[in-house]
Amino acid sequence: SQQGEEDPQALSIQEGENATMNCSYKTSINNLQWYRQNSGRGLVHLILIRSNEREKHSGRLRVTLDTSKKSSSLLITASRAADTASYFCATGSTGGFKTIFGAGTRLFVKA
């Protein structure tokens, strides 16, 4: 079952612009995570936000979580060509082992 759904499916921006990706999910969660995947490689964990948090920052990344709307957003500020990758949200349920991933957003940053 697919829990998270990212929006948009693909995003193309110029270097220096901000990129915003959204994620919606269906069931109760204890945390939400964002991962990055360079083409043909494994996923790398970017940031985790817990269900009792509303906003979290890490460098150029800003994540928000709205549990009432079951949604999250990932903002990458001042994007760089090296940010070109696919970005996935993933959710973990309370007491569970599974981490469920969405289909991802493909970000392309033009130099």
Add this chain to the structure above:
Amino acid sequence: DVKVTQSSRYLVKRTGEKVFLECVQDMDHENMFWYRQDPGLGLRLIYFSYDVKMKEKGDIPEGYSVSREKKERFSLILESASTNQTSMYLCASRRGQGNEKLFFGSGTQLSVL
């Protein structure tokens, strides 16, 4: 940093072959996972293991089995490979409980001809 190593980057197998995908992690993590990734479908969980010799089915276990004889190693087995199992396979590990972050290997792109 945690290192999760998948034995093969690319594999080409024939229909009906038995295929072994190996994954090793070096950080003494209790939990290990196998996902497959297909375009437009994201990552789907095949099997996971929370301890040695323990395994649980994920969302798409049909056609697969797993083995975890040692804590650091988690193997995915395709008993009789089929063309619809052509995919990217990703292994991941995680310490303890609580759905904390996953550490992924680089992936194995399997083609079944």
